[in-house]
Amino acid sequence: MLPTDIKEIVRQALREDIGNGDLTAELIATNTKANAHAITREDAILCGTAWFDEVFHQLDSTVAIEWQAKDNDAMRSGQTICRVRGPARSVLSGERTALNFLQLLSGTATQTRRYVDAVNGTHAKILDTRKTLPALRNAQKYAVTCGGGYNHRMGLYDGILIKENHIVAAGSITQAVRQAKATAPAGLMIEVEVENLEQIREALTAGAERLLLDNFDLDSLYAAVKETQGRAKIEASGGITLDNIRAVAETGVDYISIGTLTKDVIAVDYSMQFDAA
Secondary structure, three states, X not given: OOOOOHHHXXXXXXXXXXXXXXXXXXXXXXXXXXXXXEEEOOOEEOOOHHHHHHHHHHHOOOOEEEEOOOOOOEEOOOXXXXXXXXXXXXXXXXXXXXHHHHHHHHHXXXXXXXXXXXXXXXXXEEEOOOOOOOOOHHHHHHHHHHOOOEOOOOOOOOOEEEOHHHHHHHOOHHHHHHHHHHHOOOOOOEEEEEOOHHHHHHHHHXXXXXXXXXXOOHHHHHHHHHHHOOOOEEEEEOOOOOOOHHHHHOOOOOEEEOOHXXXXXXXXXXXXXXXOO
């Protein structure tokens, strides 16, 4: 589902770029009309059409956008993705902001699809993390789903992940899980980060529902899967790349979380070109 904060995020982005007015666009006569088209200059998974639309909707509701593809679609380099028609000033003022959303979210979706394809045939699911760009978490997590991945918790409010510092502050894994079970709403995920088999056993005994195995080597992952025997879901994380993710998935883990999906964004190269009058 689309995030509910698109209007707010687009409003902030337009304010950031246009401020008190587009001084360059004012060089164009007010009655000038524009026909333009946006293309991708590389293969990519399209994502961000709703943000693109909202940019022009907020600037000028008379701007018309005709999409040649939709979110989730695989694009080929050189492909036209949409056509834009309307007052030239409005099209010029919104061009960069609209493309910024498209290139960012398509970049996240495209990178996610690479990881999803790499584990095809295993039962491992690709997860995102909270390592997102400030104020753009909802948008980036939507983009992950467009790439075929799944969302981990959206924030600190919809899941409990007990990590190393929580364990130290609580006194033990057992104490932290006990407190979580006593206070968490029914059905809320309780996950524990573990560092070795001893901690896995303690977390399982305490009733953890998911275990986060951070920077485990392959032998340790196999041992963890064997030790757990389905009593809790296993999430692998840390040091995972396209080169080694297949091997990680084949250990039998249930989830693989990858921070680079959203924190190391490689934008897709899009361009908008005006058609000749």
